[in-house]
Amino acid sequence: MKTAAEMQPQEGDFAMKKGLSIQEKLKDLRVVEKGFTLKQLADETGIASSTLGSYESDDYKDISHTNLVILAEYYHVSTDWLLGLTESREVQNHEIAELHLDDETLDILKSGRLNNRLLCEMIKHPDFLKLMTDTEIYVDGIATMQIKNMNDWLNAVRLQIVQQHNPESNDLYVQVLDAARIDEEEYFFHNIHGDLDRVIRSIREKNQNATESAPIERPASNDKKMQRLLQSMKYKSNPIEEFWRYFCEELQIDYDKLLDDEHDTMKRIFKKSKLLKSFPSHKNKARK
Structure with a gap:
């Protein structure tokens, strides 16, 4: 058998619940988080126990604004959360x-x-802060002067070497000095792009198995069916009519129950298809 302590609801149990009514929230706050009876809560808040009990009952109708604020402040939750207007329990103190x-x-x-x-x-995402920091440094030009000073120093050293030693154009040390110059835009665009790539790639990997992000795959059998349909339509007197019937069948639309203007509208849309326009006109052949 479980002990009395084991039978008590755990704090984590409440955190996992979503979509609770105001009655359920108030009862869970009292029982799960505080472990209070109605009388104990009444002593703490100054609200009558019978009133508190009515707030938690199935036939709850209304709660006074004053008592709503008292209970929200006592439990350190927002009134909007109690009323189901937000998913955030936290009281928003920031203007x-x-x-x-x-x-x-x-x-x-x-x-x-x-x-x-x-x-x-x-x-x-943990890398988002770095993305914002690198962006802020570039946008506000925080490192512009430091980069300019370093490039000026490299230019001065290069000029001194050229004047004293007259090296060849492909001299190793001159090449190193040239390569050490920093192009501010290239440097920060590379960093910012890398930061953003890491954030987006990480989120994609995290959600790649989610149902809503899964790619829609069409069975191969459907492709073959469509190929056969298009092949047969080449020999139909009215390919647009044939395709419209197929379209209704695949989407489980009752073709015979559609209104005339619904038929006309869809056929006008299908007539815009370059694929359907490519089918030969058998009506013209019939006239010859």
Whole structure:
């Protein structure tokens, strides 16, 4: 038999739960995280135990704003998380201005034009900080003066060697000095590109087995079926009609139940196909 301690819910159990209702969240916070009875929680928060019990029951209807704030503050979670408006339990104390996110950036993030999940993965990647550091150094020109000073020193040494020793154009030491010069753009573009490559490659490898990122493979039998269809359509009086019937069959669309304008619309689209246009017109042959 399990001991009483073993039968108690563990903290990790709660962390794994997702999509909980507000009743379930409040009960888990009380029982799993605090291990309190309703009376103990009432003593801690000043909210009547009967009221707290109603918040956790299946017939829960409403919770006052004041009590919602009290419970959120007591459990150190956000009210938005309790209400199911966000997946983040943390209380967001940072003002938008402190995050340097302007209105245009927020609009882009909320527009759905970006894959925000992928963006979050990139930001959390350990090499992303190096990518941002290298980018900042280049954009702000932080190392520009140091690189210029080093190149100036190399040029001065090279000039001194040429003046004193008059070496040949392919002299080893002159070649080394020439190779040691740093092109700022080439140097940082190489570093930044490498940083970005590592981040993206790592995320790809991590997610390559995910269902949603798996490539769609068409069975070879379907390819053969399509080849046979196209071959037979060369000898049909109306290849577009034939292809439209095949299209409906493959997508499990009831061809006979479609409206006339639906047939006409799709046939007009198929007529734009260069492949279907290449089939000979048997109607013209019939007229001769």
